[in-house]
Amino acid sequence: MNDQEKRSELLNYLHEMQNSHPQQYLTEEVLNSAAQKYGLTKAEIYGVASYYSMFSLKPRGKYIIRICQSPVCQMMGSQSLTEFLENKLRLVAGETTSDGIFTLEHTECLGRCGKAPSMMVNKDVFTELTQEKLESLIEKLKTEAK
Ligand code: FES
Known part of the structure; x- marks a missing residue:
């Protein structure tokens, strides 16, 4: 998998995890599991999640x-x-x-x-x-x- 494919898969994964959470945000556990799954550091995952405005790192409303x-x-x-x-x-x-x-x-x-x-x-x-x-x-x- 090249870097672009990896990034695209990571974004899909983060989307899926965020959408499946009742408060529509990315939890610490999700950031940790994404880091493990994609062989990246948590800081790198955090960088991706905070770059895109569609991701939230805090709980959101219904x-x-x-x-x-x-x-x-x-x-x-x-x-x-x-x-x-x-x-x-x-x-x-x-x-x-x-x-x-x-x-x-x-x-x-x-x-x-x-x-x-x-x-x-x-x-x-x-x-x-x-x-x-x-x-x-x-x-x-x-x-x-x-
Ligand atoms: S400027 Fe295009 S929908 Fe608002």
Whole structure:
């Protein structure tokens, strides 16, 4: 296996492990097992995991909200929607609510610029966002989380 294949396999492995954890993050145990499995040091694994924004090294909520911060969404108001969510969820981007339901993150372009502003909640994409849409989505997800 060449270095590129090894890296690609490692990324797949980390993805799988993160997705299978209920709090959607990479635990110490996973970092250790990845180091062993791929013959790398833990520092090297840590370097990979912290380089990619899709990986998290701390526990996250049931719903990970990723608001697009790329230029088109920025122009269409993604910053004020982020602030709206920060106030509503009482956190700042990068944090998780104390009840463990929501994590708010930033993301790069989701490829839905034509319907900006856009965001993802876990694997679902939402477009043409407004405060009203966010408000009702958050309430719906809160109910579903119970
Ligand atoms: S800039 Fe936000 S989806 Fe493309």
